Structure formats: structure tokens, C-alpha cells
Amino acid sequence: MIKHLQAFIGAGTNPHRNLAIEEYLTDTVPEDTLIVYLWQNRHTVVIGRNQNAWAECRTAELERDGGTLARRLSGGGAVYHDMGNLNFTFSLRTQDYDLRRQQGVIVEACRSLGIPAEISGRNDILTNGCKFSGNSFYSHNGCSFHNGTLLLSVDMANLGKYLTPSKVKLESKGVASVRSRVINLTELRPSLTVAEMADAMVKAAETVYGLKASMLSEADFDEAEIEKRYQRFSSFDWVYGKSVPCTxxxxxxxxxxxxxxxxxxxxxxxxxxxxxxxxxxxxxxxxxxxxxxxxxxxxxxxxxxxxxxxxxxxxxxxxxxxxxxxxx
Missing domain, CATH: 3.30.390.50 (CO dehydrogenase flavoprotein, C-terminal domain)
Structure with a gap:
């Protein structure tokens, strides 16, 4: 049962360090505690844990444009992050994991901003029938996280520029239908800022869990542990993985x-x-x-x-x- 609520709003935009913090917070989350971590990546493609980097992303073009490729711990597909996107992570013990309650925080945050939102299936959150949040999940050694994106004012052109949907995915969904399903929240609330959305997320978590959030700072973290994780997340072997010369x-x-x-x-x-x-x-x-x-x-x-x-x-x-x- 969640008895304590903590929140951390990250200031850095390096995806490998942000992923290191995400893992650190999840590995060290205390019992009966939910940590809401809100963070941003600058000009980044993030692929799922078990994806082929070269198949999912135009890596050379991304790097040539000053972007970064990152691989997360959780599954799911490739996504594009820029400063118009706010990422969230709910870290907690697996025994307290409640996907619908956690997604309810996002719905409540949007409602408080006058934006209608609904959960669709397991992975997506929609407004007016269009997706603005995709979710993924991870569990390890009795700890879990649920993370995802909140599209506020993402450069949609870059979604198509750097991501390369597979042939079978194209046959299954079609590029036009995928793009038509995605929406920025600023299309519904033009004045919405990332800071305003982050504040709404913390307040929504307080509402949903009936608890007052205590704010964390990086001074509360073990820097050596984060650095160790950063070295792994930024390594070529982790980001690109193994390529098999297949027959x-x-x-x-x-x-x-x-x-x-x-x-x-x-x-x-x-x-x-x-x-x-x-x-x-x-x-x-x-x-x-x-x-x-x-x-x-x-x-x-x-x-x-x-x-x-x-x-x-x-x-x-x-x-x-x-x-x-x-x-x-």
C-alpha cells in the first residue's frame, strides 16, 4: 500500500543520465513509496530494450543532426523526444504496482488543465481519439516502473525523419494512420508549458493517492551509483546491442x-x-x-x-x- 509520495523533476536533458536516474530511483525505491520522476531528453530517439537500433532509427542522420540514440530498460517501440515532450516514470515496489491507478494520475493531470483524456488499451492515453501518451513497463528484483511520454509541442516532422517503421508494421498499420493518431496537447491548450504540465502531474499524483508529495533533489541521490549506471546506458554495447550477420x-x-x-x-x-x-x-x-x-x-x-x-x-x-x- 502506498503510504509515501515523492517527486523529482529533473533538470538535465542527457538521455543516458536520465535513464540512469530512472533505474537508480526504481532500484532504491523504499517500501510503501511511489516516486514520480518527470524528465526531458533533448533531440533523442529512444528505442525499446529488445529492438534493433539500425532497423528502428536512421542513426547516421540522427547523429549528423546532433541527436542522441538511447536504449531504455523497458520494452515497446521507438519514440522521438525533444524539449516539447515531458517524460514520466512511476517507480514503486512491484507489490504496490497498479497500472490503472498510475495512468489515472495522467488523466487527472489533463483534466485539471481542461484537457479531456482517456486510457486506451494497456499502453496509450488519448484525447479526442488521438494519442498523446505511450507507456512502457519494467520489473526487476521486486521493483517496477511504468514510464511514458506526454506530447506537448513535439516537432512532429522529426517523428518521420528519424524513425523507420518496419515493413511488417507498415503493412499492419500504415504510416498515414499512425501519424493521424498522434496529437500535441498544445493543439488543445496552446498556452500549455512543460513546467505547467509537470506541476499538474505532481498535484494529480497527490489527488489520486491522497498524499502530500515530498520533493527530491539530486543531492538526495548516490552520485556514484548514478554514474555507474550512466556508463552502461551510454556505452556502445548497450545502445546498439549485438548485430548478427544473419543468413x-x-x-x-x-x-x-x-x-x-x-x-x-x-x-x-x-x-x-x-x-x-x-x-x-x-x-x-x-x-x-x-x-x-x-x-x-x-x-x-x-x-x-x-x-x-x-x-x-x-x-x-x-x-x-x-x-x-x-x-x-
């Missing part, structure tokens, strides 16, 4: 998200493997890639490895259907 690739979009399997096959055996997904609960990606290594390159053997991977239980039938449909 076999298949991909499909399911109701739970898109998945791509890449295999390096030599002498009828999978010598290396990579699995990418924009699924919100994509904890299966890394264990499945490991399971495929040294596997015989046959549909039955690959599917057996799927079923032997506990993290794949919820999506095993879909993954096997995809693999069985390939002409191996």
Missing part, C-alpha cells in the same frame, strides 16, 4: 507486438542468433536468442527450443507458427 531472417506482427528472428546458420546449425521485439513484455527476447544458439536449423528443433524457454510461455504458439511457416 536467415523472419518477422511477423502479432496482437502482442512485432518479433524478428535472425539466425547465422552454418552446416545446418544455428551458430548465432538475435531476437528483436517491440512487445511491452519482451523478456523472452534475450533468453530465446541464447536458446537458439547451437540448435539444429529445422522447424521442429527451433520450436522445441521455444517451448523450453520459460519466458516464451505466453507467446510460444505464435512464435512456433512463425517458424513453422518458413521454408527452412
Amino acid at each position: 536467415f531472417e523472419c518477422a511477423r506482427r502479432f496482437s502482442w507486438g512485432e518479433v524478428t528472428v535472425q539466425l547465422l546458420v552454418k552446416n545446418g546449425c544455428c551458430e548465432d542468433a538475435a531476437v528483436y521485439s517491440d512487445a511491452m513484455d519482451a523478456e523472452f527476447a534475450a533468453p530465446l536468442a541464447a536458446a537458439f544458439r547451437s540448435c539444429r536449423f529445422t522447424p521442429d528443433e527451433l520450436c522445441a527450443r521455444v517451448h523450453q524457454t520459460p519466458q516464451c510461455a505466453a507467446v510460444a504458439e505464435d512464435l512456433c507458427e512463425l517458424l513453422q511457416s518458413q521454408a527452412l
Whole structure:
């Protein structure tokens, strides 16, 4: 049960440090406490934990324009952040995690500003039928976070400039329909500022949880712990991940998200493997890639490895259907 409410409004705009703070706050959140972390990234593309950086983002163009690529801990798809976007993170113990209550803070913040808002499915929050907030989720060692974006006045042109939707996603949704669903909140309230939205979020959390928020500052944090995390989040290995020189690739979009399997096959055996997904609960990606290594390159053997991977239980039938449909 949440008995204490804390809030931290970050001043820095370096995405790798912001992600380090997010992880630090989540790893160290006290019992019975909710931390509301509000932060901004400058000119950044953030990809989900299990996504292929080169497939999701025009990395060279982003870097040439002075932008930054970052990879978050949570699943989901690629997003563009600039100073017209406010990010939020709710950090708390997993036993106190309540997605609808947390999303209710966003709805209440918008309502207090005269902006109608509603929750759509698990991941999105809409106003007038258009998306202004996408959410993702992460749990580890009894602690969890729920994070997402709040589009206030984002440069929509850059959404298309740097993000590269996959072929199967394009076939599934279409670029025009995706863009038409996104809206900046300043279209409904032109005077809205990031500072005003951040203040509304803190007050909304107080309303929803019936608690007074105590404000945190960076002086309250262990700088050595944040620096250690920053070094990982800013490393090439974390941001770009592993690229497999594949000889076999298949991909499909399911109701739970898109998945791509890449295999390096030599002498009828999978010598290396990579699995990418924009699924919100994509904890299966890394264990499945490991399971495929040294596997015989046959549909039955690959599917057996799927079923032997506990993290794949919820999506095993879909993954096997995809693999069985390939002409191996």
C-alpha cells in the first residue's frame, strides 16, 4: 500500500543520465513509496530494450543532426523526444504496482488543465481519439516502473525523419494512420508549458493517492551509483546491442507486438542468433536468442527450443507458427 509520495523533476536533458536516474530511483525505491520522476531528453530517439537500433532509427542522420540514440530498460517501440515532450516514470515496489491507478494520475493531470483524456488499451492515453501518451513497463528484483511520454509541442516532422517503421508494421498499420493518431496537447491548450504540465502531474499524483508529495533533489541521490549506471546506458554495447550477420531472417506482427528472428546458420546449425521485439513484455527476447544458439536449423528443433524457454510461455504458439511457416 502506498503510504509515501515523492517527486523529482529533473533538470538535465542527457538521455543516458536520465535513464540512469530512472533505474537508480526504481532500484532504491523504499517500501510503501511511489516516486514520480518527470524528465526531458533533448533531440533523442529512444528505442525499446529488445529492438534493433539500425532497423528502428536512421542513426547516421540522427547523429549528423546532433541527436542522441538511447536504449531504455523497458520494452515497446521507438519514440522521438525533444524539449516539447515531458517524460514520466512511476517507480514503486512491484507489490504496490497498479497500472490503472498510475495512468489515472495522467488523466487527472489533463483534466485539471481542461484537457479531456482517456486510457486506451494497456499502453496509450488519448484525447479526442488521438494519442498523446505511450507507456512502457519494467520489473526487476521486486521493483517496477511504468514510464511514458506526454506530447506537448513535439516537432512532429522529426517523428518521420528519424524513425523507420518496419515493413511488417507498415503493412499492419500504415504510416498515414499512425501519424493521424498522434496529437500535441498544445493543439488543445496552446498556452500549455512543460513546467505547467509537470506541476499538474505532481498535484494529480497527490489527488489520486491522497498524499502530500515530498520533493527530491539530486543531492538526495548516490552520485556514484548514478554514474555507474550512466556508463552502461551510454556505452556502445548497450545502445546498439549485438548485430548478427544473419543468413536467415523472419518477422511477423502479432496482437502482442512485432518479433524478428535472425539466425547465422552454418552446416545446418544455428551458430548465432538475435531476437528483436517491440512487445511491452519482451523478456523472452534475450533468453530465446541464447536458446537458439547451437540448435539444429529445422522447424521442429527451433520450436522445441521455444517451448523450453520459460519466458516464451505466453507467446510460444505464435512464435512456433512463425517458424513453422518458413521454408527452412
